Amino acid sequence: MKEAAIILIIFGIAGAWAAFLLPSVFSFRRSSPVDSAREFERLAARLNTVGGGTSIEPMLTRQRVMVRRRRALFALIGLAVVTLVVAIARHSTVLLGVHLAVDAVLAWFVSMLIQLRQRRAAEFVVDVREDEPADPQVRIVASS
Secondary structure, eight states: OHHHHHHHHHHHHHHHHHHHHHHHHHHHHHOOHHHHHHHHHHHHHHHHHHHSSOOSHHHHHHHHHHHHHHHHHHHHHHHHHHHHHHHHHHTOHHHHHHHHHHHHHHHHHHHHHHHHHHHHHHHTOOOGGGGSOSSOOOOOOOOO
16 A cells, blocks of 8 residues: 555656646747747737737736646646556555546546636627616507
């Protein structure tokens, strides 16, 4: 039981390191400073034509948040897979319990992401009925 916990901790630490280090290693080769400068200029020009001087910082901040959330999601998925494989290989009910706990955290994280997406979509909904009175008056005109 002690060995299984140590193996689980080692896999968890390795998964966390991999989730944060591997994307930066692979993206380093893809984006050189010249490419990122050109991309920034292109994006800034597009925003200026559309928004009339809109700042690019909120978009970049949102992009960073999305990258962090994606990494966290992949780390949780990897940890869930590793705990399941180790639990099956060791025939350990304790590790199966750990796997179920990781699955619960993963389900919570996915539900939070879904809620955030729904809230963001609701921000862009504009109610066009704001100017209308809540109770329109009806007049009946009778003619003889």
